[in-house]
Amino acid sequence: MxxxxxxxxxxxxDQPSSAAQELATAESISPLVAQILWNRGYQSQSAAHEFLNPGPEQLHDPNLLHDMQKGIERIEQAIGDDQQITIYGDYDADGVTSTAILYETLNEMGAKVNYYIPNRFTDGYGPNTAAFKRLIEAGTQLFVTVDNGVAGNEAIAAANEAGVDVVVTDHHELPAELPAAYAIIHPRYPGAEYPFGGLSGAGVAFKVAQAIREEIPQDVLDLAAIGTVADLVPLVDENRVLVHFGLQLLQQDERPGLQALMKGAGLNPAELTEQSIGFGIAPRLNALGRLDDASPAVELLTTLDDTQAEALASTTEQKNRQRQDLVKSISTSALEQAQDADHLDRPALVISGHDWHEGVLGIVASKVVEATGKPTLVLNVNDDGRAKGSGRSVPAFNLFTALDGHRDLMTAFGGHHMAVGLTVPSDQLGPLADALDQEAATQKLTESGPSExxxxxxxxxxxxxxxxxxxxxxxxxxxxxxxxxxxxxxxxxxxxxxxxxxxxxxxxxxxxxxxxxxxxxxxxxxxxxxxxxxxxxxxxxxxxxxxxxxxxxxxxxxxxxxxxxxxxLPPVVDARTKQLSAGLFQAPGTYLFFHRNIYQQLVKQLPASAQAVLYDGRQLTEQTGGTLFLVDCPDATTDLEQVLNQLQPQQVTAYLYKKESLEQLGMPTREQYAKLFKFVESHQQVDVGHQLAELVKFLQIPRTQLVFMIQVFFECGFVTIDHGMMNGVAHPEHRDLATAPSYQLRQQQMQTEKDLLLCSSADLLQRLHAPLN
Structure with a gap:
């Protein structure tokens, strides 16, 4: 199952309404597609037509963005006065494409411009005060931030104190206290009139370029499309237009860097789609910033030199492979931890490890969420007692809200509903996990069920x-x-x-x-x-x-x-097997064992969503809640019937594994018993614990059979066994071998094999169905 x-x-x-059918006729589309549009809110012909036909006329006036005119005037002043402009970007795909858009735009206008991409590990996200001061000392006279800035109060205040203006262009959530920047260009600025708030950082940079040029900057549509898709912003309205035309440009792109990058990724430009960006181009650009310095990504996007483009693309591909290897390695450890005893029953997870690369922990957290369905924090614990990492969530759990009330446990924290970044003293990981459990209860996470x-x-x-x-x-x-x-x-x-x-x-x-x-x-x-x-x-x-x-x-x-x-599955599945493999233990359910040795060998291989039960003849109280897997063959058919009567599972999958068939082996012959009896009469102090192989060879009796015969002799008083040493008993009492418990058990096991293993599938299903009715 x-x-x-x-x-x-x-x-x-596929059962469209009359309104959807009318829309289909008006727009010459299938009724099925018309119904999808209708369900998504495009219920008039004009709305549907605009959606189906993205055009440049659908781009909004960039001057409607808050502080756009003010910001442009300051940039133009800097160009006219030959002031050094530094574009302060970000290390992800949206950040580097934003940087490239404005860097190329200002370069073409004759500006004295450079760019700075902060390092994830030394500068952190957003304006960094020390980095700002270094750049000012190096000659920067105007900062233009892209894809960051609205939370850079301290660094921007330091720039103001040094007499350097900062024009912020950003799209992230606005904090309660905004920085004292010269201008803040943001699509969701409070009170602003911009008609679409869903732009990416690259989208905002594109609008700035549009305002500066006073025309649509068609040559950077490819960069805008990459940033928009990479940042998972809404692909509607203006973003839909940017990606639609950006993909057309990418399909015939003349940028040497992108050509080399796509070649390395195995992408055919002529068949490029938004998925090519999301799964091919963006991860490679992100890999640079996740592992090291992301500045080469801007060089890759803006270079006109074919040789340099090839070298940068090669480096990017190597970093991406390194990123993939790190994600695979850390994910394996993280998923094992997610299923251990300390985490298995928790509704949300706090997972940590040593020497885990912090640049990939967000990806790892996503993989754990995907595998477990649980909100997850994944952190790397440093030698200095600091744990730093990322968290990802599920729609039913607001991770930011859950952690926001526990800032006393963290030294740094930020994010939103579905994703967070945080730094925690390592001795606070336990309290943080407990707090997350409490928040899961408050938000009724376990009651929400699977996402729709x-x-x-x-x-x-x-x-x-x-x-x-x-x-x-x-x-x-x-x-x-x-x-x-x-x-x-x-x-x-x-x-x-x-x-x-x-x-x-x-x-x-x-x-x-x-x-x-x-x-x-x-x-x-x-x-x-x-x-x-x-x-x-x-x-x-x-x-x-x-x-x-x-x-x-x-x-x-x-x-x-x-x-x-x-x-x-049907109520009962005949899956009898003579060989157990890991694939048999992947599904959730209850795995029932009749023999302790097999239970001990396999219990650790079960998934987190499964439970193991060892039947020892006592009343079972476990709740199966679904499928019961009969792992091994019981000694008695009555044991199986009792189990099914007690548990009443919804479904039964019968593996009924048995390593060796006793029915096929049969009972020992009179000659074999006589041979063993004669041997014990003439041999003393036989070390059966260590010399069994030699004894098997000497008597020419199969190992399983010989062990059984020795046990029967012991139970009948024909031999003694003390600390593995076997000795024959002189003048033993006459006793029928069939009275030995082992002999009776063997007969019972052989009959059970006939009933469960050697019968037809139809007979087995009928036998297993009976106790369930």
């Missing part, structure tokens, strides 16, 4: 056509507030299941209905390939995903990018 991560809210857009997932409609495989894909593509570019439509498939058979990728990280399978097939891929779900339920022809599988165009060696095929997956 595979439990879905989300609650699916199916909107049935909007699903456009339920489709059949044969409905996935090129025509449908082309219609859906009219809604692109996709992103925040303009999600790619998702579709559910509930009646298809799942075939050709396998794990793919270098480390078998991803899951690939095929949906099949009749003669129609659709390939499907789910990133990061490779372990599911070994889950018995997914491979069971009797399982009921439902899939939600986005329809995409897969291009391989010039050939286009449609495929489903899976967002969520659920597999329901």
């Amino acid at each position: 595979i439990t879905p991560q989300y609650r699916w809210q199916i909107k049935n857009v 997932l909007t699903v456009a409609a339920t489709l059949k495989v044969d409905q996935v056509t090129t025509s449908l894909y082309q219609e859906l593509a009219k809604l692109a570019p996709f992103g925040t507030d303009n999600d790619q439509p998702l579709f559910a498939f509930e009646t298809a058979n799942v075939t050709q299941v396998k794990a793919i990728g270098k480390d078998h990280t991803h899951l690939k399978f095929q949906l099949q209905e009749g003669t129609h097939q659709l390939n499907a891929i789910q990133f990061g779900a490779g372990a599911a390939a070994a889950v018995v339920a997914l491979n069971d022809a009797n399982s009921q599988t439902a899939v939600v995903g986005a329809i995409e165009d897969n291009v391989w060696q010039g050939r286009h095929t449609l495929q489903l990018m899976v967002k969520d997956l659920k597999v329901s």
